[in-house]
Amino acid sequence: MTGFVWPLPSADVVGDLPGGAVLRLRAPVDTDLEGLVVSGRDAGSRRFTGFPENYTRRDAALFLRTMMHDPGAMLWIVDDPDRQGGFGGTVELRLVELNSATVELGYTTAPHLRGRGLMTASVRLICEYLFDYGVHRVQIRANPENLASCKVALSAGFHREGTLRDAEFLRGEWNDLDIFSRLEGDV
Numbered sequence: 001m002t003g004f005v006w007p008l009p010s011a012d013v014v015g016d017l018p019g020g021a022v023l024r025l026r027a028p029v030d031t032d033l034e035g036l037v038v039s040g041r042d043a044g045s046r047r048f049t050g051f052p053e054n055y056t057r058r059d060a061a062l063f064l065r066t067m068m069h070d071p072g073a074m075l076w077i078v079d080d081p082d083r084q085g086g087f088g089g090t091v092e093l094r095l096v097e098l099n100s101a102t103v104e105l106g107y108t109t110a111p112h113l114r115g116r117g118l119m120t121a122s123v124r125l126i127c128e129y130l131f132d133y134g135v136h137r138v139q140i141r142a143n144p145e146n147l148a149s150c151k152v153a154l155s156a157g158f159h160r161e162g163t164l165r166d167a168e169f170l171r172g173e174w175n176d177l178d179i180f181s182r183l184e185g186d187v
């Protein structure tokens with residue numbers, strides 16, 4: 001028995017950034033649409049994710065609605081640490097298997113905030129929250145060429161388990177994905 005119940009409470013999750021600023025993962029609001037569009041149109045975001053070309057406000061609104069109504073998914077917005085209430089990124093959570101209390105994370109940082117440790121801190125924070133609520137295993141899958149994403153996983157305490165061959169079909173191409181995990185009790 002893991003004590004794991006899905007869905008988890010969709011509460012704000014609050015912690016600290018390495019420099020001492022507040023890190024807040026919160027529910028999406030309409031004013032996030034603009035930030036989602038900027039993020040979705042960014043070439044660095046598009047390279048390793050399924051954002052369609054010319055990602056629009058309508059696409060972003062549909063994404064938010066879909067996430068809200070998907071019984072197997074949850075979404076937090078990373079609040080911009082420089083501008084309270086601003087859009088700083090997304091953390092997506094998906095249920096992989098209820099019985100083994102296993103979930104998977106996906107993430108994007110707003111382009112103007114990349115390289116400052118925001119996603120590493122966000123993933124660490126959300127893991128604490130997940131383990132508090134009985135999650136046993138958290139997974140991340142990332143293209144091995146996506147060095148920033150792989151670095152986030154490793155810096156947030158995940159272990160690289162191996163490579164899933166041709167595990168993703170993106171824009172007409174098959175990609176390998178590295179799989180990382182962090183278990184409750186891992187240090």
Ligand SMILES: CC(C)(COP(=O)(O)OP(=O)(O)OC[C@H]1O[C@@H](n2cnc3c(N)ncnc32)[C@H](O)[C@@H]1OP(=O)(O)O)[C@@H](O)C(=O)NCCC(=O)NCCS
Binds near residue numbers: 049110147
């Ligand atoms: C992956 C992503 C979420 C990382 O967000 P971030 O807030 O910039 O992450 P952090 O600052 O916490 O950490 C990034 C790390 O990768 C490193 N990094 C960034 N680009 C890199 C590159 N091209 N080569 C090697 N390392 C790189 C950074 O130096 C940093 O390492 P450090 O902790 O030693 O300083 C962000 O780049 C992003 O949104 N990318 C587009 C969407 C995406 O790829 N999502 C993941 C899909 S699996």
